[in-house]
Amino acid sequence: MQIRQIPAEERPGAMFDLAAYAFESSPWPEADKETYARRMPFYVTATGLVAEEDGQVLAAVTALAMRQNVRGVVHDMAGVASVVSHPSARRRGFVRQLLTRLLEQTREQGCVVSALYPFRPSFYGHFGYVGMPRVRTATFAPEGLAHLVRAELPGEVERLPFAAAFDEFDALTLRLLEERHGFAVFDETRTAEFRERTKRWVAIARSGGEVVGAVIYRIDEYGGDLIAEDLLTTGPLGRALLLQYFARHVDQVARVTMKIGADEVPDLWGTDFAVVTEGRTDYPKHGGPMVRLLSMTALNGLHTRADLGVTVEVIDDDLLGGRYRITGEAGTLTVEETKDEPQATLTCAGISALAYGVLDPVEVVLRGFGQVDAGAVETLGALFPKQMPYLFADF
């Protein structure tokens, strides 16, 4: 078996059939491949690797060029997608070899973190990934927000077709990339494809001329559902403006469904507000995302409140393995290699869970991601307080 990197123009010939068989309903119409081929300009910055035997592609993986905020620092991120092998070639270790090569290569390209949506988390657990929360869905009748219908709020909402809203929407996501822990976006090349999205509205909330929120949505029918994508806001005013806008659909739609981050609590959006908030995960289609560090340097500069230090050893991982001194000082973390005795021994999933704020040190131990000396539990917890990340990008 040989591994080869392929350019975007080779993807339709080399990868399309494999991926379409794995992820689409099939057999698929012949035209689908042509449609895919037309999208290739948006994939020129993606890293595609294939495993070939006797000239036949038997497995493939891709990393999309993305960026992600981790505790206040925006890092280059490898968004792993299109992981697939031919049914006749499964369980021969091809995907393991491809993924290992992909993570090494994307790290060489400068990515210090990686994320993906797993078909089954235990599979990616072998590669050092740890789970982060899946978006929740809030479902409510607009009547529940009646208190907002006539409220005087300092701002307004404009409805635009997606293409017309694209620049403002994109600018808002780039602002949230700087401000929101876990938030991830594609690079410009891949993002440009979304400009062509049709059949979607965008509600843009502005206050004092500044965009403070946006939601992509569609309406299925009169008296039916308003189906919204992620509620993106810079704060409570943006959220209130967008909820007011949806409240004004009271005699038009029966229900609003909207995706929200795990730190949103819709039951507190109003008095007498009836809402169902669901966080459902199932596999292979609705897994929560997973993340990992590709380099310990990803910890440099992360925001922390603790002025403390701890020595950790990272084990069982070719990219991260080693001993490190992690220090919090004047609001940020620094990391450097050390020869000192470690106070905690962590797997890649363990240190990644702490960096991303999804598990505290005790949970890291209980989940089997390492051992922490009793005296270091508090220090690690203070350096890496729990903080729920919100990935946003779906890939």
Ligand SMILES: CC(C)(COP(=O)(O)OP(=O)(O)OC[C@H]1O[C@@H](n2cnc3c(N)ncnc32)[C@H](O)[C@@H]1OP(=O)(O)O)[C@@H](O)C(=O)NCCC(=O)NCCS
């Ligand atoms: C998932 C898929 C890519 C796995 O491919 P594969 O060629 O069988 O993978 P490998 O042989 O390289 O297996 C790598 C390791 O994962 C293990 N593994 C494979 N499938 C697994 C599963 N479903 N659950 C848990 N572990 C699994 C293998 O045993 C192997 O472990 P080992 O190296 O310790 O023996 C393949 O089954 C596939 O194409 N499925 C359909 C598409 C899909 O779901 N892709 C993933 C999208 S996120």
